[in-house]
Amino acid sequence: MKMFRGKKYIYSRGIAFYPEKEMQLLKKLANKGWHFKRMNQVGFLVFEKGMPEDKEFSVDFFDGSxxxxxxYLVIYKQAGWENVANYxxxxxxxxxxxxxPTIYSDPESYWIxxxxxxxxxxxxxxxxxPLGIGLLTFIALTKDTSNTILATSGIRIILIISAMVFTALPIGVAICVIFSLVMYNDRTNYYNRPEYFAKRQRIVRDSILLAVIGFIIGLLFSIILKDSL
Structure with missing residues (x-):
């Protein structure tokens, strides 16, 4: 958490996988007079000091055009919700x-x-x-190249790191989705009680487990690519 010129910056809890935690954070800070303004491009929630207010918060995903x-905004407004920011x-x-009441009326609508x-x-x-796989294929095919530039260890390390990042990103997102479905398989039952579900979420524990999974995958990548330098 950082403060600068009457503003507070707190890194997002994760709006894709921990929106319930995000809601409770905004509510807690609003009670202390910190008003949420926006989330910036690097994932920090920005708050400005003001009068305390007792409000409920909701974070929603919009998939329309x-x-x-x-x-979409009119539906929320008619339901009593004021749009304060978007990312x-x-x-x-x-x-x-x-x-x-929340905008969702049943578990099925929240699941959708x-x-x-x-x-x-x-x-x-x-x-x-595809870019990651393409780079990995290129690295494998040029393993014994006589090209001076491509044979340079520094260049190959950069190519391998780039390939791993492009490949690991989608795999990481897929793992997070599967992890959330397994660890919080009853999340939809709390569609109208996000504050109760937030109490069950364990960000630190989840981060450790995901880090272990990431380490194992990274280790496998290293074993596969160890002879490509």
């Missing part, structure tokens, strides 16, 4: 008076929202996979 955005016009932050979000995340990340 730009032409459907105004209708890349895909994630929208709302606030409302205490006791205002989750599926659309995760499919979008997977598609967005998997566009890098």
């Amino acid at each position: 730009s032409n459907e955005l105004s209708e 890349k016009k895909k994630y929208f932050y709302f606030k409302a008076d205490r006791g205002t 929202r989750m599926k659309k979000e995760w499919i979008w995340l997977l598609i967005r990340s998997f566009i890098y996979l």
Whole structure:
């Protein structure tokens, strides 16, 4: 957490996988007079000091077109929710008076929202996979090259790191989606009680488990590519 000229910066809990935690963080800070303004490009939530307010918060994923955005916001407004910010016009932050019902009316509608979000995340990340596979193939094919530049260890290390990043990104997103489905398989049952579900989420534990999984995958990559330098 950082403070600068009456503003507070806190790194996002993760709007894709921990929106419930995000809601409770915004609510807690609003009670202390810190008003949420936006999430910047590097993932920091920006707050400005003001009068304390007792509000509920909601973070939602929007999968529609730009032409459907105004209708989407109207639906929230009619339900009593005020749009306070958005992130890349895909994630929208709302606030409302205490006791205002969530926009989702049942577990099925919330499950549809989750599926659309995760499919979008997977598609967005998997566009890098062909590039990663292409680089890995190129590295393997040029293992015994006589080209002075391509034979340089520094160049090959850069190519390998780039290939691993492009390949690991979509795999990492897929692992996070599967992990969330397994660890929090009853999340949809809390569609109208996000504060209760937030208490069950364990970001530190999850981060450690995902780091272990990432380490194992990275180790396998290293074994496969050890002779490509």
